Amino acid sequence: LPIYVRRIPETRAFLERPKTGTRYGEEFLRIAAALWGSRDRARLVRVSLLWLAINGWAGSAMYLFFQYAMSERGWTAEDVQLLPLGTIPLGLALYAASGFVMDRFGRRPAATLYLAACFVTTVVCYQATNDRAVYWAYCTLFGLNGVWVVVTTWTLELFPTASRSTALAIANNLVGRMGLVFGPMLGG
Numbered sequence: 001l002p003i004y005v006r007r008i009p010e011t012r013a014f015l016e017r018p019k020t021g022t023r024y025g026e027e028f029l030r031i032a033a034a035l036w037g038s039r040d041r042a043r044l045v046r047v048s049l050l051w052l053a054i055n056g057w058a059g060s061a062m063y064l065f066f067q068y069a070m071s072e073r074g075w076t077a078e079d080v081q082l083l084p085l086g087t088i089p090l091g092l093a094l095y096a097a098s099g100f101v102m103d104r105f106g107r108r109p110a111a112t113l114y115l116a117a118c119f120v121t122t123v124v125c126y127q128a129t130n131d132r133a134v135y136w137a138y139c140t141l142f143g144l145n146g147v148w149v150v151v152t153t154w155t156l157e158l159f160p161t162a163s164r165s166t167a168l169a170i171a172n173n174l175v176g177r178m179g180l181v182f183g184p185m186l187g188g
Contacts, residue, residue: 013161031166040159044167047155051176054115054147059180060187061122062145065138068126073134086139094143098150107154114147 035044069075102110121144125137152168159167 028166028169031163032170035159035163035167035170040163040167043158044170047151047158047167048171048175050111050151051155051172052179054151055172055176055179056183056186057118057122057179058145059183061118061125061141063180063184064187065125065141069134069138073131075131079131083135083138086135087142090139091142091145094140095146095149097143098146102150102153107150107157110150111147111154114144114150118144118147 035041066080069080070077098110098114101113105113118141121137121140125134125141128134128137152172155168155171156164
């Protein structure tokens with residue numbers, strides 16, 4: 001990180017933007033109010049609901065797995081230790097593929113594909129009776145977190161440049177993260 005901080009330059013767009021002289025949070029509130037009062041409000045609500053669903057899925061399917069595997073499936077600590085052998089290569093491959101898929105086929109088809117795959121793979125992961133199927137389904141779920149890349153890109157591109165980061169902050173970090181909190185409660 002120290003190397004990156006010193007060697008990666010700031011973007012020209014950021015350096016050339018006018019300095020507002022506002023205190024921390026004031027600019028966010030100003031842009032958020034403008035977003036809410038604009039024609040982009042409905043889009044912000046829809047994309048926030050999408051993020052809520054994605055985070056609810058991630059919180060339920062991903063975070064509850066170890067509890068499920070050990071208490072419901074009878075996996076041991078040794079069994080769980082084998083997961084990185086599948087999660088790391090599949091995770092990297094499917095995560096990297098998300099960029100290719102969205103650039104090749106578009107944001108909406110990529111999001112649809114990844115979300116459908118998340119649903120099907122989650123069902124397999126938690127309903128399969130064969131431990132190998134459960135193992136590979138969980139490893140696949142790990143890679144399907146590439147949906148975050150697709151929906152982050154999509155979210156940013158749906159809004160004007162001046163409000164993109166604020167829209168993403170509201171949709172994912174403010175509204176969407178409630179899915180991480182409440183998803184496991186509902187899933188559990």
